[in-house]
Amino acid sequence: MTTNKVCLLGAGSTKYGKLNESIIEIALNAAKDAVESAGITPKEIQAGYISNVFGVADKQVHMAPVIMSNLGIPYVPGLTIESACGSGSVMFREAYANVAAGFYDCVLALGVEKVTHTGTARSTTLFSYCSDFFYEGGNGASFPGLFASMARAYMTTHKATEEDLAHVAVKNHENGLMNPKAHVHKKITVDDVLKSPVVASPLKLLDCCPFSDGASGAILCSEEFAKKSGRPYIEVIGSGRGASPASVQGREDITTIPSTVAAARQAYKMAGVSPKDIDFAEVHDCFTIAEIIDIEDLGFFPKGKAAHAVRDGATRLNGEIPINPSGGLKSKGHPIGATGVGQVAEVFEQFTGKAGERTVPNSEIALTHNFGATGASAAVHIFKKVDKK
Amino acid sequence: MIEEKLSTHKSTAEKFIEAANRKKILAQKCLKCGHLMLETVFFCEKCAGNKFEQVDLEGSGIVVTYTIQAVVPEGFEDVGSYAWVVFKLDNAPLRASGLLPGIKTPADLPIGTKVRVAGYDPKHGLMLQK
Numbered sequence: 438m439t440t441n442k443v444c445l446l447g448a449g450s451t452k453y454g455k456l457n458e459s460i461i462e463i464a465l466n467a468a469k470d471a472v473e474s475a476g477i478t479p480k481e482i483q484a485g486y487i488s489n490v491f492g493v494a495d496k497q498v499h500m501a502p503v504i505m506s507n508l509g510i511p512y513v514p515g516l517t518i519e520s521a522c523g524s525g526s527v528m529f530r531e532a533y534a535n536v537a538a539g540f541y542d543c544v545l546a547l548g549v550e551k552v553t554h555t556g557t558a559r560s561t562t563l564f565s566y567c568s569d570f571f572y573e574g575g576n577g578a579s580f581p582g583l584f585a586s587m588a589r590a591y592m593t594t595h596k597a598t599e600e601d602l603a604h605v606a607v608k609n610h611e612n613g614l615m616n617p618k619a620h621v622h623k624k625i626t627v628d629d630v631l632k633s634p635v636v637a638s639p640l641k642l643l644d645c646c647p648f649s650d651g652a653s654g655a656i657l658c659s660e661e662f663a664k665k666s667g668r669p670y671i672e673v674i675g676s677g678r679g680a681s682p683a684s685v686q687g688r689e690d691i692t693t694i695p696s697t698v699a700a701a702r703q704a705y706k707m708a709g710v711s712p713k714d715i716d717f718a719e720v721h722d723c724f725t726i727a728e729i730i731d732i733e734d735l736g737f738f739p740k741g742k743a744a745h746a747v748r749d750g751a752t753r754l755n756g757e758i759p760i761n762p763s764g765g766l767k768s769k770g771h772p773i774g775a776t777g778v779g780q781v782a783e784v785f786e787q788f789t790g791k792a793g794e795r796t797v798p799n800s801e802i803a804l805t806h807n808f809g810a811t812g813a814s815a816a817v818h819i820f821k822k823v824d825k826k
Numbered sequence: 827m828i829e830e831k832l833s834t835h836k837s838t839a840e841k842f843i844e845a846a847n848r849k850k851i852l853a854q855k856c857l858k859c860g861h862l863m864l865e866t867v868f869f870c871e872k873c874a875g876n877k878f879e880q881v882d883l884e885g886s887g888i889v890v891t892y893t894i895q896a897v898v899p900e901g902f903e904d905v906g907s908y909a910w911v912v913f914k915l916d917n918a919p920l921r922a923s924g925l926l927p928g929i930k931t932p933a934d935l936p937i938g939t940k941v942r943v944a945g946y947d948p949k950h951g952l953m954l955q956k
Contacts, residue, residue, distance in 0.1 A: 562900040571839060572864075576951035577895060577902045577925045578910040585893035586912055593891070593937055638894040638932065686912050686921040687865065691891055 440537035444663035444670045445820065446656045447475025448778075448785035453651035453770030454620040455553045460495040463652045464504050464549035467775070471545065471654030472508075474785070476668045479508045482656075483541040485515035488528035488548040489774035491563055492517075495551045504547065521567035522723060523809030524548060525653070525777025526816035532657050533676050533818070542662045548779070549652035550772035560648045564773075567810045569684035581645050581724065582637040583685055583811050588726035589639060590691040594741070597729070599639050601744035603630035605725040606643050606767055608753055613764025615795035620649045620770030630725075644725040649770030653779035671788045674802075675710070675819030677703030683813045694812030697734040701806070704817040705736075708802075712736035715819070716800035717759040717787070719780035721807045722767050728752075731806055732760060735817070754797060762787065762795045777807035777816065788822040838866040841880065846946035846953075850882040851915060851922050862918055883920070885943030887913040889936075890921060894929055901949060909934075911954055913941050924952035 449470020456463055464487070472479055485508075487501040497503065501515025520527040525548035532546040552560045565574030573583060591597060607627055613619040625643060633642040663670040679699030682688050688695070705711060712735060720735065722728035729743045737758050738746050746752065752760035763769045763783040766776060784803045786792045801822045808815035838852075845852035854863045858875030862883075869876050892911040895902070902908070909929035914921050924943065929935050935956075944955040 557897070558900055561897060565899045571842075572923050572952075573910075574899060576910060576923060577898060577905065577908060578893070578923070579895060579897065579899050581897065582893040582895050582910050586891045586910065589893065589937075590891040635894075635896045637896060640893075684865075684923070686923040691912070 441539055442660040443533050443536045443673045444658055444660055445673060445781065445785055446477070446658050446663050446666060446668060446670045447471050448653070448655040448782035449474050450618055450653040450779055450782045451651050452618045453649045453772055453779070456551065456650040460492055460497055460549055460551040461500070461503055461507060463551060463650060464500070464547055465507050467549065467652035467654040468504065468508055468545060468547050471547070471656050475656035476666060477543065477656065479510045481543050482510060482513055482545045483543055484535065485513060485545045485547065486528045486532040487515055487517045488519070488524035488778065489517060489550060490519050490521060490524055490567070491550065491552050494555050494563065520814050521809030522721070522771065522773040523777060523807050523814050523816060524774045525779065526805065526807035526818065527678070527777070527809065527814060529655065529777055529781060529818065530676055530678055530816045533673055536657050536659060543656065543658040545654060546657055546778055547652065547654040548775035548777060550774040551650040552648050553650050557648070572684045572686060579637060581640050584724040584726055585637040585640040586685060587691050587730065587811065591726060591730065592639065594692050595744065597744035599631060600627055601748055602644055602725040602729065603627040604747045605722060605728045606630050608747065609722060609761050609765040609767040612754060612762050612795055613768025615793060616764045616769055619764045619768050620647050621768045640724055640726070646723050646766040646771040649772040651770060651772035651775050653775045653782045655778055655781050655785070669789050670823055671785060672821045672823050673818060674821045675704035675708030677701060677707065677817045679815045681812050683810070685811055692730065693740070694730055694734055694808065694815065696808060696812050696815035697731060697806060697817070700815045700817040701735045704819050708819040710802060710819065714802055715758065715804045716802050717762055717797040718804040718806065719761055719763060719765070719783050722761060722765040723771060725767070728760065728765070735804065735806060754795065759797050762792070762797055777805070780805040780807060781818070784820045788820070843946045845882050846885070846943055848882070849885045849943045849945065851885045851943060853881050853883050853918065853920060854878040855881045862920055864920055864922060883915055883918045887915040887922070887941060889939045889941055890914050891937065892935060894932070905950060911941060924954040925950055926954040926956070
């Protein structure tokens, strides 16, 4: 299959956290950032791809045309995409594919979420609808509960400890302190994590990402469009999608996520790189156990070894493979429709000199990984810095 | 006014619930290759066969993994302390999941503990007991 090169010309995000604006206004703020970052006007956008899950909680579904209208381009087609917590990356993949196929030269990929106004109990329930509800949410499993069951399986199989998991949270909070748009700016210790209230054993409050509002956007374009712009851009060199049985009970091995493995394999193959070529990665750490499983499934560490690698500092900013320099879902926040695009925005900031003190030095190739629910769907993308000389 | 009658066709979910109330787990067995699946499928994931028979499996098994829910979804506040459990069925290569009341600490439920289906609660789903 021959496809055209696809470039990332701009990206932007709102702050993640508890936001007062309507879901549409939050989305528009990120879209404006992305458009300005790319140095274009909305008139140059030929299609809009919008990811969102719980728009109904803020009384707005069919979001794409509303957003396009408010960007002053009501006759430009838009599409709203939902894939639970993986909505952003799955939508990004569709935007990528349409540019790669030559249908469009320039598109907007925009993710948004607003849930915090519903409160913790309602949000917990809404998120449980992303599970295979008849077998999981309907039997009393919350999302922390589903990942807690994966954590217990992992800890039993690989002799990992709750303290090992806590190191993920400590590292991501450390990175998040350097991200002005992060939801949670708080330095924590392993002891803080272990002493925080249990949400679903063995996971505690500080093993869990927060419920967040927020939006992130990206401008994707053809290589010709990017070159003509005269502005800095980066290249999307790999894109992969994968799937897993929807329910945890349906998986032969609960300590791995098949969709991640499949998506990563496709993305590495397309990019012509291997895990050792990746300079940093933004991965889906909705819970500390998720990051442990992710970085094994992505090939950065052998199965069963990631917990110890994290404890030894291998995933810190100065480690052998920095993971989640943005602070990840754990600290930056997890507005689920936006998260996958937020990861892309972090790569754009890193590669265009805008990441400040959390910059991963000398990085040229980066990976983003984002999944929906307990990994029923996943997408992996690989990006390459383009040197303009 | 035209009154529209609800279909009398029994859904797979209703059949699953009926089986659970007989302390069984309802599965789909592919008539072509014999592969067993819990989910309602229209094509076999192994051989793509499209004819199935529904079979009642003994609702007993051993705990593979679980969590004890401290923060619960809406509607589960009245259960008390409970575990959401994934268990492997004794007599089939399948896993199922359900709610096991009365579990307060991991010491109450070591991995490998025997559990069995107790029934189906309209509000709380598939109920288990030790």
